[in-house]
Amino acid sequence: MTLQLMGCLSSRLTAEVQRDGVRWVQEYVRGVAVTPLTEAGPATGSGTTLTFWPDADIFTTSEFSFGALADRFRELAFLNRDLEISLTDRRCPPESLSVRFRFPSGARDFVAFLDGRTASPGDPGIIGFEREDPQMAGAVEVALRWRDTDEERVQGFANSRPTDGGTHERGFRDGVAAAVNTYARKRRLLAVTDPDLDADRIGVGLTAVVSVKLDVPEFHGAMRDVLGNAAVRACVDQAVREHLGTWLEGHPERAAAVIDRIIHGAHRH
Structure with a gap:
């Protein structure tokens, strides 16, 4: 204000x-x-x-x-x-x-709080990263974790302001879906004839915080709470795709558990 x-x-x-x-x-x-x-x-x-x-x-x-x-x-x-x-x-x-x-681990601590747990900075269950990107004239911070529940809890923010959707959240979902499907196919955790896992299925049990800080944010909607910056979607998508993909490759046992849970959850739904 x-x-x-x-x-x-x-x-x-x-x-x-x-x-x-x-x-x-x-x-x-x-x-x-x-x-x-x-x-x-x-x-x-x-x-x-x-x-x-x-x-x-x-x-x-x-x-x-x-x-x-x-x-x-x-x-x-x-x-x-x-x-x-x-x-x-x-x-x-x-x-x-x-x-x-005061929260030294930023969005990682936020995800732990949303899940009702306390996280240490090195908690391997929480995936998090930050990236500055001149193409969107700003920076993105993301933290996420899958847990044993059917509830999806993804919270978006732009310049520390809560949002009700927008390009940053769409980019996040695009990036998560791309990283998960790429890894699942590479490791043959999906059959050749299986369709890709869509964002709704992948979101089951997911807690995430998606925060962007922009030089010139554009807000739309009746409450001015939907982020509209067009460049943000592709930038967040790429950042999430790369960082989550790297995490999946570096933690094969945890990655297999995540993919297995998503696949079985998808079958239940």
Whole structure:
């Protein structure tokens, strides 16, 4: 959320910026600056602090949910490796709630969390990679794991924003299907007469996080939550195809178990 948008949604907002040893302060009322940017003394660190009061004329309720904020901050910490976020609720002193989030393994930790497990950075059950690609003017991070369930759980994000489909998710599914089918055919785990395993069958039991960070994201749909950047699909497809294919080749026993489960799951469905 930009400062301008946050200001428009607030009855009052104070922005404090610490930079180059100086602390700067500016006040806003309903999105309009009511004071100039003013030097307010020395600063020992750097960063920005925003203090705001939600506008009761806009919101039906102005009470913050600690649980909702914690969920979103946890998500942001997963999606931004090594970012540390602290949240403290001091509304009912002397008691207070406080949580801190930091996930050095990024999307890998996110997949473990979604599966209700704790993963170590070297957990061999989770496949993960990152890649920058100038063709899509951005980077992609992917983590995935198959588990013993019929549920598929694939979550997509663009610039740390949850998405409801789009080119990054389609590229991910294309790449997974290509890597799995190529490996299964090479190892003769599929008969010559068997059709390729499609994305729906391969997705059974799959948990995955697909996160892209783009210089200029394009969002579509009624809620502006569908990523539309055309170049992203092919770039994510290629990245997933290569990295998952390398993992399958390097872990033949695990790969055979994954393919076997997919094939038998496909037969059940």
